[in-house]
Amino acid sequence: MKLWVIIFLLGLQSAWATPETEVPVVVEVPEVDSQYQEIESALADKYFTKKPIRFLIDPQALISVQQRKGIETLLDNHAADSTIDLYLFVFGENQKIPADDLNKDFVDRHFSQGKPVVVLYYYYGNPNRTQMELSPSIAKAVSTSERERSVQSSLIRAMRANGSFEQLEEFVMQFSIRTYWMERMMDEVSGKVQVELAVEKVAIVSPKKKRTDLLEMIPEKYREPASIAAAALGSIVVLCGLVIWLKSRARYRFPEIEVEARLGGSHAAGIGAVVNFASPAVSPANQREQVPEYLRRA
Amino acid sequence: MKCPRCVQQIHRAAAACPHCGFSLSDADQLFGNEEIKLRSLTDAAGIFRRHERDLLEEVMDRIAHAFPQVFVAIYTGSMGESGQLRQFGFWLLNRGVFEDVPIEKPNENGILIVIDPDTKTAGMTHGYLLDPYLDEKDSFDCLSRAHAYWLEGRYAEGALRSLRALEQLLKKRCRQARRDPEKYERKYGKSGSVRDVVKKLRQHDSKKSSTHKNAEMEVER
Numbered sequence: 001m002k003l004w005v006i007i008f009l010l011g012l013q014s015a016w017a018t019p020e021t022e023v024p025v026v027v028e029v030p031e032v033d034s035q036y037q038e039i040e041s042a043l044a045d046k047y048f049t050k051k052p053i054r055f056l057i058d059p060q061a062l063i064s065v066q067q068r069k070g071i072e073t074l075l076d077n078h079a080a081d082s083t084i085d086l087y088l089f090v091f092g093e094n095q096k097i098p099a100d101d102l103n104k105d106f107v108d109r110h111f112s113q114g115k116p117v118v119v120l121y122y123y124y125g126n127p128n129r130t131q132m133e134l135s136p137s138i139a140k141a142v143s144t145s146e147r148e149r150s151v152q153s154s155l156i157r158a159m160r161a162n163g164s165f166e167q168l169e170e171f172v173m174q175f176s177i178r179t180y181w182m183e184r185m186m187d188e189v190s191g192k193v194q195v196e197l198a199v200e201k202v203a204i205v206s207p208k209k210k211r212t213d214l215l216e217m218i219p220e221k222y223r224e225p226a227s228i229a230a231a232a233l234g235s236i237v238v239l240c241g242l243v244i245w246l247k248s249r250a251r252y253r254f255p256e257i258e259v260e261a262r263l264g265g266s267h268a269a270g271i272g273a274v275v276n277f278a279s280p281a282v283s284p285a286n287q288r289e290q291v292p293e294y295l296r297r298a
Numbered sequence: 299m300k301c302p303r304c305v306q307q308i309h310r311a312a313a314a315c316p317h318c319g320f321s322l323s324d325a326d327q328l329f330g331n332e333e334i335k336l337r338s339l340t341d342a343a344g345i346f347r348r349h350e351r352d353l354l355e356e357v358m359d360r361i362a363h364a365f366p367q368v369f370v371a372i373y374t375g376s377m378g379e380s381g382q383l384r385q386f387g388f389w390l391l392n393r394g395v396f397e398d399v400p401i402e403k404p405n406e407n408g409i410l411i412v413i414d415p416d417t418k419t420a421g422m423t424h425g426y427l428l429d430p431y432l433d434e435k436d437s438f439d440c441l442s443r444a445h446a447y448w449l450e451g452r453y454a455e456g457a458l459r460s461l462r463a464l465e466q467l468l469k470k471r472c473r474q475a476r477r478d479p480e481k482y483e484r485k486y487g488k489s490g491s492v493r494d495v496v497k498k499l500r501q502h503d504s505k506k507s508s509t510h511k512n513a514e515m516e517v518e519r
Contacts (some may be wrong), residue, residue, distance in 0.1 A: 251366055252468065252473075253365075254365075259429045262310060263312065268408070269299070269388060270424040271301070272437030272438070274384055275441040277420070277448040287438075
């Protein structure tokens with residue numbers, strides 16, 4: 001009997017249990033970089049040891065002298081116009097940067113201070129492999145999506161061109177344009193910070209400053225009498241306000257005097273004045289003496 | 299004190315005018331002898347706009363609040379002949395039942411302003427409570443404040459001016475009455491009994507005789 005119960009329970013359990021979903025197995029496929037050849041250390045030193053003097057770094061002379069001039073002019077002009085400098089490291093199509101040299105500390109080491117910098121590792125003839133590094137000040141401000149957009153749009157432009165140099169040229173030109181948006185993002189971030197700081201300053205500093213300004217406007221020898229006069233004026237204003245308030249709350253009661261009724265009126269016989277406003281020629285002054293109509297002069 | 303019909307001076311206890319014989323019964327014959335129900339602001343002539351009525355009621359309430367014994371009423375309508383305005387005011391304050399006035403404020407505590415836009419006249423009547431404190435000149439001063447406005451047909455503005463002047467005047471009279479209530483008592487109070495009159499006369503005589511004696515003594519010296 002117990003066995004049956006156990007079998008039944010096991011059956012129930014299996015029925016209620018959610019079907020096991022197939023967990024996709026992510027297989028990390030090692031990057032096939034056997035086709036790329038790591039550059040020699042001596043060459044790598046030429047690229048990464050010193051802080052670059054020029055914006056184009058091409059120790060292998062992969063670009064011709066004339067072409068180099070064109071790219072350098074382009075990068076120089078960009079540096080003159082933009083707040084972000086663009087450093088272009090040119091490698092061979094199938095070359096590979098040693099992991100040590102591509103360490104993040106290269107940019108940190110050389111560009112952590114000063115003007116914001118974008119470093120591009122461009123593989124001449126194969127722009128799809130382009131890598132980008134940003135100096136810390138840009139990395140803080142520019143989102144990852146914007147970085148990706150910059151590279152992607154530059155790649156699209158580059159892929160439209162046919163020759164390797166033309167691709168490079170297009171890539172650099174487009175990237176130069178994209179840095180404008182990076183600048184904007186940096187400005188926004190710094191602007192926000194500045195505005196916040198300014199608001200805090202106004203909130204904290206301005207009341208004190210105003211007070212001191214007011215006092216400073218008055219010559220020193222008159223300051224004491226002026227403050228006494230101001231206090232007196234303030235107390236007068238308060239006093240006047242109090243008097244007005246008390247007056248508005250005041251109640252007026254007439255002493256009740258028993259008056260004899262007359263003309264048969266139980267409530268009133270106090271005939272007051274009558275004013276005629278038929279003609280502007282008859283002013284109130286002319287009507288002051290109340291007389292019967294038949295006695296009035298026409 | 300004047301008669302509402304002939305505007306002649308009358309005695310303060312006259313049952314009827316000694317000149318023309320006018321009394322409330324004469325006014326009843328003209329306007330009816332039954333009590334009429336009305337509100338303290340009755341615009342029978344339709345000369346006030348809604349917001350103007352609100353303004354007037356606000357000022358009237360303010361006066362009623364500041365003077366707990368007194369209320370102010372305004373009636374606009376056609377009286378027919380201009381000479382009947384005084385009689386109408388006298389009659390309305392005696393025969394009118396003001397529905398929105400608290401019961402502790404009888405008509406003798408009221409001040410009634412009557413405006414007739416047809417005959418272009420306005421008058422002010424008050425109850426017995428204010429008889430010692432307000433006279434014809436006072437009510438005339440209050441009404442004359444409105445004259446310029448009423449000439450142009452700006453009835454509400456004129457009435458507001460009048461009410462404000464009346465408020466100030468009442469405050470002034472109240473202060474005066476508080477300072478010297480006996481003055482008003484002597485002038486306007488009910489005349490006392492025969493015994494009181496004799497007492498007054500004796501006091502007067504004794505004063506006179508004492509001053510006479512003093513004078514004689516001085517002469518002897």
